[in-house]
Amino acid sequence: MKSPEEIFEILKAEFQDAVVEIDSELPVEPIIIVDPLAINKIAQFLRVNEDLQFDSLMNLSGVDDANGEKITEEDGTVTIKGGTFSVYYHLHSTTIDHKVVLRVITDKNKPEVESVDPVWKASTWHEREAYDMYGIIFLNHPDLRRILLPDDWDGYPLRKDYENPEYYDGMKVPY
Amino acid sequence: MGLLDKEFADSNIVIAKVEDVMNWARLSSLWQLSFGLACCAIEMMATSASHYDFDRFGVMPRPTPRQVDVIIISGTVTLKMATRIKRLYEQMPDPKYIISMGSCANSGGPYWEHGYHVLKGIDRIIPVDVYVPGCPPRPEALLEGLLKLQEKIRNETLRTKKKTA
Numbered sequence: 001m002k003s004p005e006e007i008f009e010i011l012k013a014e015f016q017d018a019v020v021e022i023d024s025e026l027p028v029e030p031i032i033i034v035d036p037l038a039i040n041k042i043a044q045f046l047r048v049n050e051d052l053q054f055d056s057l058m059n060l061s062g063v064d065d066a067n068g069e070k071i072t073e074e075d076g077t078v079t080i081k082g083g084t085f086s087v088y089y090h091l092h093s094t095t096i097d098h099k100v101v102l103r104v105i106t107d108k109n110k111p112e113v114e115s116v117d118p119v120w121k122a123s124t125w126h127e128r129e130a131y132d133m134y135g136i137i138f139l140n141h142p143d144l145r146r147i148l149l150p151d152d153w154d155g156y157p158l159r160k161d162y163e164n165p166e167y168y169d170g171m172k173v174p175y
Numbered sequence: 176m177g178l179l180d181k182e183f184a185d186s187n188i189v190i191a192k193v194e195d196v197m198n199w200a201r202l203s204s205l206w207q208l209s210f211g212l213a214c215c216a217i218e219m220m221a222t223s224a225s226h227y228d229f230d231r232f233g234v235m236p237r238p239t240p241r242q243v244d245v246i247i248i249s250g251t252v253t254l255k256m257a258t259r260i261k262r263l264y265e266q267m268p269d270p271k272y273i274i275s276m277g278s279c280a281n282s283g284g285p286y287w288e289h290g291y292h293v294l295k296g297i298d299r300i301i302p303v304d305v306y307v308p309g310c311p312p313r314p315e316a317l318l319e320g321l322l323k324l325q326e327k328i329r330n331e332t333l334r335t336k337k338k339t340a
């Protein structure tokens with residue numbers, strides 16, 4: 001069994017700059033922040049390394065970090081500029097029985113993250129959901145379509161600056 | 176019940192109005208479309224199960240819209256589902272009836288304000304005969320809704336149009 005700090009040291013030695021930092025000042029378990037464009041290689045390493053053996057992706061979720069700059073126009077409309085999205089990966093090793101949380105941070109204007117689909121097949125639908133709700137693009141995903149909303153839906157509803165539609169397919173949406 | 180009071184005691188003949196016979200036949204075997212949407216569907220299933228026994232009113236689920244008389248909208252209607260429900264409704268043969276079950280189907284329910292994906296009331300796309308309030312309505316409430324629908328059918332005539340709304 002390895003603690004998140006030990007796992008961080010192993011990753012840091014293997015990937016240097018692609019592993020950014022470990023955030024331990026949290027009420028929950030420590031989170032290792034890594035590069036969104038290297039997550040697929042790091043994931044592969046975490047899975048096959050003898051001492052780690054993370055064979056199970058328990059959960060993958062997108063998050064709008066709500067850290068953009070709020071701009072209030074003269075007419076009262078609020079737009080959000082900049083900011084970041086995150087993707088969290090909760091991993092578990094069924095053989096060694098230890099866990100770790102990874103996080104990648106990506107720019108809201110160009111939210112691109114490498115897909116971990118080749119490493120854990122469980123991620124296919126999770127990544128589709130993150131794409132559906134936040135518009136995060138998972139590079140090299142085999143089938144990046146919306147999973148819950150209709151294919152012709154406009155926008156990504158869990159973004160903080162999402163506006164509810166007035167009409168969908170001729171049906172009025174507001175109450 | 177309107178039909179048997181005109182029975183002749185000494186023969187097998189029953190005299191009744193065509194309307195009454197038709198209405199009686201319709202209201203006694205309302206086949207429902209076998210589909211459920213959200214938490215309300217669980218309550219609808221409980222109504223079908225042995226304890227409440229929908230079948231004693233002649234309600235039984237059919238898995239094809241082409242053989243059903245009533246569609247029970249039992250739960251949250253998302254916009255994605257709404258387009259499908261409309262199509263199912265259009266595939267049902269006349270006469271067809273709709274029971275809107277629960278707050279979600281009536282008006283959007285808990286999603287009325289922030290549900291960007293929820294249709295705020297099934298009556299925005301198809302005409303409803305009976306609204307059953309509740310979140311979720313207990314099986315007794317759904318049975319009451321069915322009795323109301325039967326009452327409505329019992330008073331139908333061939334002369335006026337079936338649905339006005």
Ligand code: SF4
Pocket residue numbers: 213214215216249250251276277278279280284285309310311312
């Ligand atoms: S009315 Fe209440 S119980 Fe019924 S589907 Fe909506 S939320 Fe669920």
